Amino acid sequence: TMIDEVLDGNGFDPVTPIIRGLAYRNESLEVREQDLAKAEEHFRKAWGGAVWETGFQFTLLYNTGNSTRETGARLMKEMVESINPKFKIDVRGMEWPGYLDARRNGRLPIQVTGWGADYPDPDNFAMPFMHSQGDFAGPHSYSNPEGDEIIEAARVETDPAKRQELYYRLQEIWIEDAPGVLWQGIVSRFHRDWVQGYVFHPQQDKEFLLAPMSKGY
Numbered sequence: 001t002m003i004d005e006v007l008d009g010n011g012f013d014p015v016t017p018i019i020r021g022l023a024y025r026n027e028s029l030e031v032r033e034q035d036l037a038k039a040e041e042h043f044r045k046a047w048g049g050a051v052w053e054t055g056f057q058f059t060l061l062y063n064t065g066n067s068t069r070e071t072g073a074r075l076m077k078e079m080v081e082s083i084n085p086k087f088k089i090d091v092r093g094m095e096w097p098g099y100l101d102a103r104r105n106g107r108l109p110i111q112v113t114g115w116g117a118d119y120p121d122p123d124n125f126a127m128p129f130m131h132s133q134g135d136f137a138g139p140h141s142y143s144n145p146e147g148d149e150i151i152e153a154a155r156v157e158t159d160p161a162k163r164q165e166l167y168y169r170l171q172e173i174w175i176e177d178a179p180g181v182l183w184q185g186i187v188s189r190f191h192r193d194w195v196q197g198y199v200f201h202p203q204q205d206k207e208f209l210l211a212p213m214s215k216g217y
Helices: 002-006 036-054 067-083 096-104 123-130 145-154 160-177
Strands: 056-063 087-094
Touching: 002 067, 036 067, 056 067, 056 096, 067 087, 087 096, 123 145, 123 160, 145 160
Parallel strands: 056 087
Antiparallel strands: none
């Protein structure tokens, strides 16, 4: 629903944080389909059944001004609350500075946010999303010792075959643990046919900065 209706089809489920376009991505992994019956099964088992019986209530935050993330948060609320009326999620916007501070200090039990690559290597996604000290995994208390070990080994491994083996296993761990839900957006660029010599860079999100740097752009 998020991809089809909110992004107008301009996106896809990357399955794991090793997104499309990165080396060592396992293309054979299948997208997980939504299964509310399976979700109910897991909720019933959580904390020995206490979660299902007593329910829960927490706040799902997004940064104000980002309508895409707000919609994603409301979709999560709708799906979770449909499983059990005792499950309550309060969707709330927060200004970006406060949002970042709350995330860094582990005060967001769940959040909707984004990530842009610093460099085109799987480590730049594996570390924040899956390492216990990562930007996302750490504040949310996600920890998998095997995953940490793999990430630390893969980032310094120089043998491509061994590195692929490590990242393939890491992607399996993401699917087994399911610590998050992802979508990868698609950006389309259109140019007049007289534009020549332009080389597309998939990591660059601001191609044409025509205003002078002195103005702060």
